[in-house]
Amino acid sequence: EAQVTQNPRYLITVTGKKLTVTCSQNMNHEYMSWYRQDPGLGLRQIYYSMNVEVTDKGDVPEGYKVSRKEKRNFPLILESPSPNQTSLYFCASSLAGDGIETQYFGPGTRLLVL
Amino acid sequence: AQSVTQPDIHITVSEGASLELRCNYSYGATPYLFWYVQSPGQGLQLLLKYFSGDTLVQGIKGFEAEFKRSQSSFNLRKPSVHWSDAAEYFCAVAGETDSWGKLQFGAGTQVVVTP
Numbered sequence: 001e002a003q004v005t006q007n008p009r010y011l012i013t014v015t016g017k018k019l020t021v022t023c024s025q026n027m028n029h030e031y032m033s034w035y036r037q038d039p040g041l042g043l044r045q046i047y048y049s050m051n052v053e054v055t056d057k058g059d060v061p062e063g064y065k066v067s068r069k070e071k072r073n074f075p076l077i078l079e080s081p082s083p084n085q086t087s088l089y090f091c092a093s094s095l096a097g098d099g100i101e102t103q104y105f106g107p108g109t110r111l112l113v114l
Numbered sequence: 115a116q117s118v119t120q121p122d123i124h125i126t127v128s129e130g131a132s133l134e135l136r137c138n139y140s141y142g143a144t145p146y147l148f149w150y151v152q153s154p155g156q157g158l159q160l161l162l163k164y165f166s167g168d169t170l171v172q173g174i175k176g177f178e179a180e181f182k183r184s185q186s187s188f189n190l191r192k193p194s195v196h197w198s199d200a201a202e203y204f205c206a207v208a209g210e211t212d213s214w215g216k217l218q219f220g221a222g223t224q225v226v227v228t229p
Contacts, residue, residue, distance in 0.1 A: 004157075040123075042204055042219035058216065090157060103217065105157035
């Protein structure tokens with residue numbers, strides 16, 4: 001089954017404790033992206049990657065890191081989480097294209113930073 | 115910079131009634147427009163998209179949307195709502211001159227369906 005998977009689905013952590021949220025897709029998509037969803041703000045893009053070893057900042061990259069060493073994986077790293085990073089996070093992937101390719105979303109990771 | 119506005123935060127509709135969700139965008143060039151649905155506890159699913167051609171676009175689950183360039187709008191409609199349509203709906207825009215993968219989302223419209 002074609003899908004985007006994220007782990008963990010739920011995470012409670014404390015301020016300053018490094019964490020990684022994994023994202024993996026099995027559709028051989030070039031493009032991958034991370035979003036955070038907050039009430040009243042919709043989804044905002046954190047980072048995206050056009051292909052292996054090619055990443056760039058989205059709208060809200062502060063406090064986050066990413067890497068793209070393999071085509072199928074795009075982990076999101078919070079080196080020193082803070083309470084304002086409490087949010088619902090989505091990973092998405094799509095084929096490379098000209099903006100019209102459908103993005104497929106993972107099920108989301110709900111993060112609480114205490 | 116591109117932006118998307120969904121004026122209605124919350125809409126309540128009776129089952130069987132029609133539904134229209136509003137979306138207005140701001141973008142200087144030809145936009146690529148999308149509607150996504152998020153069911154409770156789920157990720158986002160694409161309902162439909164528009165990039166050129168016929169301005170009335172058909173999507174999944176009986177939804178359609180109409181692109182009106184003069185009004186900078188891309189409203190989503192469904193003639194008869196089912197209880198399973200209760201969800202949050204997001205309009206999104208991507209620009210052909212921007213990074214093509216960068217979707218700008220609206221804040222979302224929560225749809226409640228009553229019996």
